[in-house]
Amino acid sequence: xxxIWMLVAIAGLSVVTVGCGAPKDTTQAQTQSPxxxxxxxxxxxxxxxxxxxxxxxxxxxxxxxxxxxxRLEGRLLDLNVDVGDRVKAxxxxxxxxxxxxxxxxxxxxxxxxxxxxxxSQASASVGNARAQVERARVEYQQAQADANRFTKxxxxxxxxxxxxxxALTRARSAEQSLRSAEQQVNLQEQSxxxxxxxxxxxxxxxLREQERQSYTTITAPISGIVLxxxxxxxxxxxxxxxxxxxxxxxxxxxxxxxxxxxxSKVRLNQSVDVRFDSFPNQKFTxxxxxxxxxxxxxxxxxxxxxxxxxxDNKLGSGQLARVKFSGRQERQIVIAETALxxxxxxxxxxxxxxxxxxxxQMKPKTDAKPTASVSDKGKPKTxxxxxxxxxxxxxxxxxxxxxxxxxxxxxxxxxxxLKEGDIVVVRSGGKLQDGDSVRVSAISE
Numbered sequence: 241x242x243x244i245w246m247l248v249a250i251a252g253l254s255v256v257t258v259g260c261g262a263p264k265d266t267t268q269a270q271t272q273s274p275x276x277x278x279x280x281x282x283x284x285x286x287x288x289x290x291x292x293x294x295x296x297x298x299x300x301x302x303x304x305x306x307x308x309x310x311r312l313e314g315r316l317l318d319l320n321v322d323v324g325d326r327v328k329a330x331x332x333x334x335x336x337x338x339x340x341x342x343x344x345x346x347x348x349x350x351x352x353x354x355x356x357x358x359x360s361q362a363s364a365s366v367g368n369a370r371a372q373v374e375r376a377r378v379e380y381q382q383a384q385a386d387a388n389r390f391t392k393x394x395x396x397x398x399x400x401x402x403x404x405x406x407a408l409t410r411a412r413s414a415e416q417s418l419r420s421a422e423q424q425v426n427l428q429e430q431s432x433x434x435x436x437x438x439x440x441x442x443x444x445x446x447l448r449e450q451e452r453q454s455y456t457t458i459t460a461p462i463s464g465i466v467l468x469x470x471x472x473x474x475x476x477x478x479x480x481x482x483x484x485x486x487x488x489x490x491x492x493x494x495x496x497x498x499x500x501x502x503x504s505k506v507r508l509n510q511s512v513d514v515r516f517d518s519f520p521n522q523k524f525t526x527x528x529x530x531x532x533x534x535x536x537x538x539x540x541x542x543x544x545x546x547x548x549x550x551x552d553n554k555l556g557s558g559q560l561a562r563v564k565f566s567g568r569q570e571r572q573i574v575i576a577e578t579a580l581x582x583x584x585x586x587x588x589x590x591x592x593x594x595x596x597x598x599x600x601q602m603k604p605k606t607d608a609k610p611t612a613s614v615s616d617k618g619k620p621k622t623x624x625x626x627x628x629x630x631x632x633x634x635x636x637x638x639x640x641x642x643x644x645x646x647x648x649x650x651x652x653x654x655x656x657x658l659k660e661g662d663i664v665v666v667r668s669g670g671k672l673q674d675g676d677s678v679r680v681s682a683i684s685e
Contacts, residue, residue: 286574304462305488306462306487317335319471319473320332336456390406471484496544507531511525524548577650640657
């Protein structure tokens, strides 16, 4: 009996020995087997800003709006443009009745002809007066010679003194006739000048009437698009009446109302982002051109004018615009907050592993490190990230300490520790350690 118990004890000892040896072999086998690469999602570090710009809404309007008016009274005979038509500067768009003005121009032509006839007549009179002057000069010269001769003869006693005095009288009379003829020439020349001035005045009247007649053809003062037809064919227009309204859409302006609390973010010539619901996939850039110095005394809102280039004439009037003003902020490297992982802890456990680790959730996690550490007041926050290094075919991860900045919407600023273009792990399928081989499965934006 004692021998049997000894055999049982020996058999039990053998079983215990075998059971204790099996796990050791398995552990050695696992240690000797090669470690597989961990699948990771990565992101490329790039410069960005976290500050979200404030968005305001406004309505588009043409950069210039011009009312085309009639410059004189007349009936509108033709209006050959309609709303939406494009016109060029100088293009004829309407026609007024010009019958009365045409008659006025013809009358001015007739008056010019009459005044030119007066000039011709006065010029002929000048010619006659000059001929009269020449005759009077000849007569004066002859009378003066006779007077000289008779005076000499009278001294010699050949003629009487009465004859000499008569010759002197005739010479003086001839001199007066010459002076009178010369004055007539001057008067006739002045008459020619006056007639010429009347011709010029009448020509000016004709030019004025022709200018007024040209106003009957109404032209576009600027290139643009017809916004409104104010008048219609057949209407009687007076000077100053509107005919059409034109808008210049080479640029569009948007007036937004900004609170006095937000106006500090706005400055002249600032570039802003503008979106239009009519073009949801297209981004426009505008410029702040005017900030009103006067705010609404009730709403405390300040009008700000933003100008948006419109080279393709896509934008029209009355469209809803969403304007975003971004404050001044230095651009920093920005990555997802999920990249801030403590060494050796997976960001996202593989599928099917979470259920197997339910028993581990009950254990206290004494070895876990915080995602980011905050030092004393006034010192920067720090954290650790994994950066992809090595060959593309066999990438590995390297732990790198970074200095953190502001956080917003799941993103964090990196003040130092990363540079633009670094490839950073944001999610992993298993826990990582410095130098581990990884397999890049996705690149996030």
